[in-house]
Amino acid sequence: RSVFLSSMKSIKKTDFFNQIHRVFLCLLFGCIVSFNGFAQNLKSDALPKINGMSLLGPMEPSFKQNTFEELRNTGSTWIALIPEATLDRATLRILPDSLNHWWSETIEANIHAIKLAKKAGLKVMLKPHIMLSEVKKLKEQNLKDKTGKATWRGDFKAKNEADWKIWEKEYEEYILKIAAISDSLEVDLLCVGSELKESATKRPEYWVQLISKIKKHYKGQITYSANWDEYQKVTFWKHLDFIGVDAYFPVSL
Numbered sequence: 001r002s003v004f005l006s007s008m009k010s011i012k013k014t015d016f017f018n019q020i021h022r023v024f025l026c027l028l029f030g031c032i033v034s035f036n037g038f039a040q041n042l043k044s045d046a047l048p049k050i051n052g053m054s055l056l057g058p059m060e061p062s063f064k065q066n067t068f069e070e071l072r073n074t075g076s077t078w079i080a081l082i083p084e085a086t087l088d089r090a091t092l093r094i095l096p097d098s099l100n101h102w103w104s105e106t107i108e109a110n111i112h113a114i115k116l117a118k119k120a121g122l123k124v125m126l127k128p129h130i131m132l133s134e135v136k137k138l139k140e141q142n143l144k145d146k147t148g149k150a151t152w153r154g155d156f157k158a159k160n161e162a163d164w165k166i167w168e169k170e171y172e173e174y175i176l177k178i179a180a181i182s183d184s185l186e187v188d189l190l191c192v193g194s195e196l197k198e199s200a201t202k203r204p205e206y207w208v209q210l211i212s213k214i215k216k217h218y219k220g221q222i223t224y225s226a227n228w229d230e231y232q233k234v235t236f237w238k239h240l241d242f243i244g245v246d247a248y249f250p251v252s253l
Helices: 065-073 107-119 135-141 161-184 197-202 204-217
Strands: 007-010 024-028 031-035 052-055 078-081 084-087 123-126 129-132 189-194 221-227 242-246
Touching: 065 107, 078 107, 084 161, 107 123, 107 161, 161 189, 161 204, 189 204, 189 242, 197 204, 197 221, 204 221
Parallel strands: 052 078, 078 123, 084 129, 123 189, 189 221, 221 242
Antiparallel strands: 007 024, 024 031, 031 242
């Protein structure tokens, strides 16, 4: 369970960002977020700086107000909270929170954390993650893996159109529930997906219509968190307020 400090840096404008008037990248909660849609004559020093931490909490219920007060005292003005849902490899259904081994990853826990963070004066980004169920359970029950033998969510690829439709219906129900909760609790920024690169790059039409539905449930700002090797292939950035990149780029010495 990790906490990440964030920092600010700028990059040059490229063709990929040609719809953005000023591009500033903020290493936010382990995710780079670029600000989209600012006026062309806006000076760079007028852009807001985000100081944020990502909080992945405990297995048992234990969030307390002082946790968030202490985070604020580090100089943080934002916090990213990360609900996690498990995709069942055999059925492509999203398992209920009651089967989640970590309390802090449940929707209930994140509602509690949002309220505590707001009380501490922190802005909140909600960044849901999809996890994959364990392979060993498939073998024990002699079931087929419908995820394309994915090792993580970024590799998940349905084998046929029918399976894609099952997954997309499941994810829509999940993220719209998250969106409605985010709106009711005045979450400042909602990440509509994280590192779902096979889906995001190969089924962009699904994401465009999903984003439209999300906007009917949530009136705040939205982003998508692309993996470092995915962001240049995502085609629906213009439908979002921010470009998000999980910037775990390979480095060499």
